[in-house]
Amino acid sequence: MTAPPLDALNPNVAAMRPSATLAISARASALRREGRDVIALSAGEPDFPTPAPIVEAAHQALRDERFGYTASAGLPELREAVAQKLRDENGLDVEAGQVVCSNGAKQAVAQSLLAVCAPGDEVVIPAPYWVSYPEMVRLAGAEPVAVEATAEAGYKVTPEQLDAAITERTRAVILNSPSNPTGAVYTASELEALAAVIRRHPRVLVVSDEIYEYVVFDADFQSFAALDGMAERTMTVNGFSKGFAMTGWRLGYLAGPPWWASAASKIQSQLTSGPNSITQYAALAAFTMGPEPVETMVAAFRERRDAVLARLRALDGVACPTPQGAFYLFPDVSSVYGRRAPGGAEVAGSVDLCTYLLDEHGVALVPGEAFGSDAGVRLSYATDLDTLMRACDRIGAGWEALR
Structure with missing residues (x-):
């Protein structure tokens, strides 16, 4: 070749x-x-x-012949269910119109970056990082800037490291807690210390990848957007693949400021349109089944x-x-x-x-x-x-x- x-x-x-x-x-x-x-x-x-109630909901959607396209941003009832989950569990003041359901959380991260990055921008990524983050940044035309955290530090970056990495070219920071690949979970106070740095830089946005939210052992989960002043500059990304064992079902979502979510939705409308219809109906059961x-x-x-x-x-x-x-x-x-x-x-x-x-x-x-x-x-x-x-x-x- x-x-x-x-x-x-x-x-x-x-x-x-x-x-x-x-x-x-x-x-x-x-x-x-x-x-x-x-x-x-x-x-x-x-x-x-995948839990039985979710599988049965998919079977029922098939029996009901719910095969057609859905709205590009997802079923209205699923977007409302996601918004309700974010309000109840994460303390976010989110409406359904700020939610976009995507073909996996990976797509949600990529669209979030594509919507706001431009040539010459930089995106700060704590390392070790998920392998796709820097490549998504490059696809968006920006430059990834890795900030390495060591095993001695529990694989968590410090506020001092973050502050040193931010320049006038910084457009966004990607946070992933719990982390792939390290399993590190930032405490609320550790995230607040990072938020204090970001508040000093008005142009800097945050993509908070929270896909492992339900897989925590010795820590309390904290959504970054729930911290003071962060909701208006944070895109929260999550999905169903890890916590509900729905990897092949391909369903994620993003939720953030209306202007940012709308831009991500526009990108999705031209690339893939809405996620699989049966998967969306099945996912509704994830919010109502027992724990x-x-x-x-x-x-x-x-x-x-x-x-x-x-x-x-x-x-x-x-x-x-x-x-x-x-x-x-x-x-x-x-x-x-x-x-x-x-x-x-x-x-x-x-x-x-x-x-x-x-x-x-x-x-x-x-x-x-x-x-x-x-x-x-x-x-x-x-x-x-x-x-x-x-x-x-x-x-x-x-x-x-x-x-």
Whole structure:
């Protein structure tokens, strides 16, 4: 296959990089097709079924033949249900007209950035970050500015770091709590300290990605837009994929100031129109069913987190803060960089380590380089405990074999 001419692509697209998470998953799948026994801990997908009330609501929508297009911004009743949820659970003064239902939270983040970013703008992103954030910023024509938080800091940026990163070109800050890939959860006081910095910069907006809101263990969740003065400059993004185990259903939403939500809705109307109609009717049941399915899932995630965290911390040189949400661990593994695998190859960074563990020990992790922090690797514990313990055995064997 020949390379395209240098001017064949939109420069914003040419600047984008492919998803490392999907690349690792594809590599693991390829090895499986070759007959290799591979444990993939690379994908961020709950291993629980979608709760029965949601599935039944989808069946009923099918029986009722609700197959037609919906309004581009989503069903009016779903937008109202989302607004009511945000009022009741998150303390946001939001009306249905400020809500746009999208084809997943990823689309909601992208449209939020496309609506407000211009060439020459900068977007500040705390790192480790979700792999798609900087690429979305580049697609919008702006420049991502990473601010790295360390394991010692619990993978949370400080107000001083944020203030130092903001310039006259800064258009937005992306916040993600609970975090993918670290599981870090900012407290209300920590978010307030960041908000105090942002208040000093009138041009700076915030995209608050809250997709893991319901997957929290040792912390209280706080919506950023609920802080004083932040509602008028924050786009809140959420969805149904993680908390309700609805990844393949593809339904997210954004809610923010009317002018910003309207612009995001206009973009969506020209790109995809409204989300899947059956999914929207099904999602209405998520707001009326009991909490038991979500609580059961979160309890299982917590048990797995504790078990895997103990195993990782038993490895010499591994440092890993306790994640308070999501279903990921992001251990600092940099103590083995510079060592060599039994075959002689040097492990110079996270990519080398993940390649070694996948090829030689049959366990797929995602290199921290993809998340803006080469010191770590991401491990998803969204699979059963027995599989996780077998994966830890393999990681431990690989770790001990490095010299």
